[in-house]
Amino acid sequence: MDFMKPDTVLDLNNIRQALIRMEETIVFALIERSQFYSSPSVYEPKKFIPNFEGSMLDWFLLQLEKIHSQVRRYEAPDESPFFPDDILPTILPSINYPKILADYSNEINVNDEIKKFYVHDIVPKISCKLGEQQENLGSVSTSDVECLQTISRRIHFGKFVAESKFQNDKENYIRMIKEKDVEGIERSITNKAVEDKILERLEIKAESYGIDPSLKFSQNKQSKVDPKVISQLYKDYIIPLTKKVEIDYLLRRLEDDF
Template structure:
C-alpha cells in the first residue's frame, strides 16, 4: 500500500482503509466529469478504424497498453494497490524498487479482475455517461478512459486491503467460512447494506457538487448546469464498483489461509 497517500504512518485499520476508499471516490468522480466532456467517440474503440502499424487492436487499447508499459518501467506496478489491464505486455521496471509495506497474503497478486472491469466500463457505464456522436478527439478520449479505468480498478482491487483488515480484526468469523469455501457466507458477512447506501448517497452528492458549473450570481441550485448526471456516479457504485469490490474481497479471503 502506498505509504505517502493511502496510509500515512503504515497503520492499517478498518478506519484507515475506509478513509482510503473515501479519497478514491473523489478521483473517480473527477474522472467521470473529465470523460463526460467528450462524446462517445466510437472510433476510439473500433479496431478497424485505427489501423496502427505493428499493432492489432483499437486506439484505446493502444493507448492503455503503451501507457501501462511506460508506467511499468517507472515502477508503478510495484505498488500492490495497482493492477494493470494488460500485464502480459509488461517490461521490467528500470527504477529502484520502493519497500512498500506488505500486509497482503502472497496470493493477492493473482487476483486481477480488470477484464471484467474493462467490459462493464465500455458496455454499461459509457453508454449512460456520455453523449452520442463524435468530435474527433479520439486520443484525448482514450487518455480520459485510461485515467478513469485506473481509478475504478484501484478502488475495486483495494478490496484486498479491506478484506485483510476485516480478517485480522475477526479471524474467528471468517476462518470457518474460508475453510468451507462458502462464497455465499463470506459475501453475506461482507455486506452492510446501510453502509453501501451511505456510500452511494455520498458519491452522488460529490458528483452534484464537483460537477456543477460555478457561477457568481447566486443562481438557484435547480438552475445550475451540471457537467454530467450525478446519478450516474451513484449507479456506477451500486451496479459495478461495490459488487466487484466485494467479489475481490471474497476471492482474497478464499486464498487467505493457503
Template sequence: MDFTRPETVLDLANIRDELVRMEDSIIFKFIERSHFPTCPAVYLKNDPRLPLPDFEGSFLDWALIHMEITHSQLRRFESPDETPFFPDKIVKPILPSINYPRVLAPYAPQVNYNDKVKTLYEKEIIPLISKCDGDRPENYGSVATSDIEALQSLSRRIHFGKFVAEAKFQDDKPLYTDLIKRGDIDGIMQHITNSAVEEKILQRLIRKAEVYGVDPINNQNERRITPEYLVKIYKEFVIPLTKDVEIDYLLKRLEYP
C-alpha cells in the same frame, strides 16, 4: 496511505478514508470524460477509422498498453495498490525497487479484475458519462487519455477490496477461516457486506455529484455528471466488483499462513 507501515494499511478506518478520497478522483475523471461524445471507434477492435499497424485490438488498448509500459518503468506497479490492465506487457522499472513490507498474501497480484472493469466501463459507464452519442475524430486522443485516467482510478478503487478483505480476515480469523474451509461464498458475502456503510457511500456520492457536477458560475443548469448516474455506477458496478475481489482473495487466503 503509507504502504511501508503495514499496521496503518490494514486499519479499516484508514481504508475507508482512502476509499472516500478515491471517490473524488473518480468523479473528477468522469467529469473530464463528460466533455466528449461516446466515440465508439476508440473501443472497437481493428477499427478502420483508427488503423494501428501490427496491433490487434482497439485504439484504447493500444494507448493503455503504451501508457502502462511507461508507468511500469516508473515502478507504478510495484506499489501494492496498483493493478495493471495488461500485466503481460509491463516491464521492469528503471528506478530502484522499493521493498514494501508484505501486507497481502503472495497471490494478491493474480486477483485481477481489470478485464471486467474495462468491459463494464466501455459498455455501461461510457454511455452514462459521455456528453452525447456519436463520433468526433478530433477527440480520439483526448478520449483515450481521459479513459485511461478513469480506468486507472476505478481499478485502484475496486482492487482495494484486497486490503479490505485482508483487514477483515485479520480482524476475525476464526469466523473467516471457518467460512473459507466450508467454501461458504454466501456466508462470506454476508459478512463482508455492510449495508449501512454502502448507503452512506451512495448518499455521499449524491451530495458530491450535486456540488461537483455543476459549474457554479457558468451554465448552472448544465450538469456534467448526475447523482443518478453516479449512484448507478457505484451501486451496480463498483461496489459489486469490489466484493467479488474480496471474495476471490479470501477464498485462497488459507493457503498462506
C-alpha cells in the same frame, strides 16, 4: 496510510478514508470524460493502430502501463495493471515493500470486467453526445485511461479490506474458508447502511462538482454528469466487483500463512 507500515494500511479507518478520497477522483474523472462524444471507434479492435489486435484505448493503456512500470508503478501493492503480462522491468531501484497482502494477490485482477462495463455501460451514459468526434479521439482515450485506472484502483482496494477483516476475525474466516461458505463470507463483508451512505454521498459530490458555482442557485442549473448515473455506477458495478475481489481473495487466504 503508509505502505512501508502494514498496520496503517490494514487499519479499516484508514482504508475507509482512502476509499472516500477515491470517490472524488472518480467523480472528477467522469466529469472530465463527459465533455466528449461517446466515440465508439476508440473501442473498436484493429481500427486505428497498425499491427495491433486491440482497440485504440487498449493501445493507449498498454503504452502508458509500459512507461509507468519502468518507474515502479506496478510494484506498489495498490496498483493492478490491465496488461500484467506486458509491463516492463523498472529502471529505478526496486522498493522493498513489507508484506501486506497474500502472495497470490496479484493474480486477483478484474480489470477485464472493469473495462467491459466501462466501455459498454458507462461511456454512453456520461458522454455529452453519442457518435464520433474525430478531432478528439486522442483526448477521449486519455480521459478513458484516467477513468479506468481510478476505478480499477478503487475496486482492487478490496484486497486490503479483505485482509484487514481476516486479520480482525481469523477464527470465523478460517472456518468459512474451509467450508467454502461464499454466502457467509459475502454477508460478513456487506454493510448495507454503509453502501447506502456511499451512494448518497456520491450524488451530493457529483452534483456539487459538476455544476458551475455561479449557477448553483439558478433555476436552470445543469450538472455536467447526471449524479444518479455515478451513483448507479457504484451500485451496479463498483460495489459488486469490489465484493468479488474481496471474496476471491478470502477464499484463497489459507494458501498463504503470514
